[in-house]
Amino acid sequence: MTRDIVFQDKVVSPFEGETVLDALLRVGADVAFSCKGGSCHTCMLHCLEGEVPDVARRALPERLRSLGYFLPCRCTPTGPMRLGPKRAQDMVTSCMLVEVDGHESGSLRIVFEPSQKLEYRMGQTLRLVNGAAQANEPVLMLSSDPAEAVVMEARWVLGEGETVPDVFAPGAEFGGVFEVRGPFTPDYDDLPEQTTAPTTDPALWDELDQGRRVRQVLDAFYAKVYADPLLAPFFHGVTPDRAAGKQYSFLQQRMTGAKVYWGDAPRNAHHWMVIPHALFDHRQRLMVQTLREHGLSEGQIQRWTRFEEYYRADIVKDKAWPRKVGDTLVRTEGFALEVLGEASLCDHCGAEVPNGTTVRYHLRTGQISCPACMAGRAGQQATD
Ligand code: HEM
Ligand code: FES
Known part of the structure; x- marks a missing residue:
C-alpha cells in the first residue's frame, strides 16, 4: 500500500521507520520544528486525510486531537496522508493579564503574557475567545514589537454591542486569565473589486x-x-x-x-x-x-x-x-546621488555640507547623507 504524504506542493514516500517530519524535511517542505521528540509542539500539522497513529497525538489537548492535529516528529505513517499547516482559527492560547487601561476612550490597551510563546508580528490580530460564535469574537490588534517587547500588547477598539469581560474591567487585577485565537495574518489577495465610486450624498x-x-x-x-x-x-x-x-x-x-x-x-x-x-x-x-x-x-x-x-x-x-504622475510611475523608494547646488546640512549628523559635494538622498523623504555618514563614519555632530 502507498504511504505517500502530500503537504502543500510536496509529495513524499517515507522510508521504512522514517517519521513524517523527516520525510517532509528530506524533500524541502516548509515545516517548522525544534525538539524532534514530541516536546515542543512546534512541528504540529493538520491531518486532512489519512490515519494518525495514537502515539503522534497523545501529547496534544483533546480539542486539537479532535480537529485532526498531530506531531509529525512522533509519527511513522501507516498509510497515505494529506496534511495541511496549522490554521490560525484553531490555535487557542491561554494568556495572563498584566495590565489594561483606556476604558474611558473605548479603546483598550491590553498588556499580557501568553502561556506559551506566540510567534507574531505587529499588526497581526488575535480574537478573544468569549463563548460567542467564532465570527463574532472581538478582534484585538497586536501593537507590540516581538523583537523588543517581553510581554505582548494589543488594542481592542470596542465595537457596538461589545462588552468588556470582567477580566478586563477597570481596575482588573494582574493575573486574570483569558484565551485568544490566532494570530491571524492579513490577506492581501482578497481585495474587493474596485466598483464604481459611491454617488454623492x-x-x-x-x-x-x-x-x-x-x-x-x-x-x-x-x-x-x-x-x-x-x-x-x-x-x-x-x-x-x-x-x-x-x-x-x-x-x-x-x-x-x-x-x-x-x-x-x-x-x-x-x-x-x-x-x-x-x-x-x-x-x-x-x-x-x-x-x-x-x-x-x-x-x-x-x-x-x-x-x-x-x-x-x-x-x-x-x-x-x-x-503615479499622469501615466508615469515615479520611483520613490530607495536612494540616489546628487551634487549639491548649494550648501546644506546633513539630515543625519547635522554637519554643514558645502556646495558641490556629492550626497546621497532618499527618494521619498528627501533626507540627505553627507560623505562621512555615507561612508558609515560618524559625521560632525551639529552643536546648536
Ligand atoms: C489605516 C489607514 C490610513 C492611514 C494610516 C492613513 C494615513 C494618512 C497619512 C499619514 C496622511 C498624510 C499624508 C500627508 O499629508 O503627507 C493621509 C492623508 C490622506 N488620507 Fe489617509 N490614511 C488611512 C486611510 C485613509 C482612508 C480610508 C481615507 C479615505 C478615503 C484616507 C484619505 C486621505 C486623504 C484624502 C489624505 C490627504 C491627501 C493629501 O494630503 O494630498 N486615508 N493619510
Ligand atoms: S519538533 Fe518538537 S514536537 Fe515535533
Whole structure:
C-alpha cells in the first residue's frame, strides 16, 4: 500500500521507520520544528486525510486531537496522508493579564503574557475567545514589537454591542486569565473589486449641519489616531490640523460633489504606507466609534463609511507603490546621488555640507547623507 504524504506542493514516500517530519524535511517542505521528540509542539500539522497513529497525538489537548492535529516528529505513517499547516482559527492560547487601561476612550490597551510563546508580528490580530460564535469574537490588534517587547500588547477598539469581560474591567487585577485565537495574518489577495465610486450624498452633508459636525468628528477622530500607537507613526511630520483639514475637504467633495479638494488621490497620498487590512479595519473601527460618540445614526454611519471603504483597494498593500504622475510611475523608494547646488546640512549628523559635494538622498523623504555618514563614519555632530 502507498504511504505517500502530500503537504502543500510536496509529495513524499517515507522510508521504512522514517517519521513524517523527516520525510517532509528530506524533500524541502516548509515545516517548522525544534525538539524532534514530541516536546515542543512546534512541528504540529493538520491531518486532512489519512490515519494518525495514537502515539503522534497523545501529547496534544483533546480539542486539537479532535480537529485532526498531530506531531509529525512522533509519527511513522501507516498509510497515505494529506496534511495541511496549522490554521490560525484553531490555535487557542491561554494568556495572563498584566495590565489594561483606556476604558474611558473605548479603546483598550491590553498588556499580557501568553502561556506559551506566540510567534507574531505587529499588526497581526488575535480574537478573544468569549463563548460567542467564532465570527463574532472581538478582534484585538497586536501593537507590540516581538523583537523588543517581553510581554505582548494589543488594542481592542470596542465595537457596538461589545462588552468588556470582567477580566478586563477597570481596575482588573494582574493575573486574570483569558484565551485568544490566532494570530491571524492579513490577506492581501482578497481585495474587493474596485466598483464604481459611491454617488454623492449632499443630504448627509446637510444633516451634519452643512459640514460643521463633519469637522467636529474629524478633529475627535484624528485626536484618537495621533494617540494610537499603530496609526500615529504614519503621521510623523503632519499636524492633526492638516490631516483633519485635508480629510474634511476630501469628504466634502465626495459627499456634495463641489470641487473643493486639491490634495492627492488616496492611491498617491498613501503610496508609501504599508497598510494591512487589519490596520485599515482598525482605523475604521476608530472612525465608527467616533461617529457614534457624535450621535450619528447607524444609517448615517454607513453612508459616511462607504466613502472610505471604497478606497480600501487603493490603500491596503504589503509593499510601497511608486507614485503615479499622469501615466508615469515615479520611483520613490530607495536612494540616489546628487551634487549639491548649494550648501546644506546633513539630515543625519547635522554637519554643514558645502556646495558641490556629492550626497546621497532618499527618494521619498528627501533626507540627505553627507560623505562621512555615507561612508558609515560618524559625521560632525551639529552643536546648536
Ligand atoms: C489605516 C489607514 C490610513 C492611514 C494610516 C492613513 C494615513 C494618512 C497619512 C499619514 C496622511 C498624510 C499624508 C500627508 O499629508 O503627507 C493621509 C492623508 C490622506 N488620507 Fe489617509 N490614511 C488611512 C486611510 C485613509 C482612508 C480610508 C481615507 C479615505 C478615503 C484616507 C484619505 C486621505 C486623504 C484624502 C489624505 C490627504 C491627501 C493629501 O494630503 O494630498 N486615508 N493619510
Ligand atoms: S519538533 Fe518538537 S514536537 Fe515535533
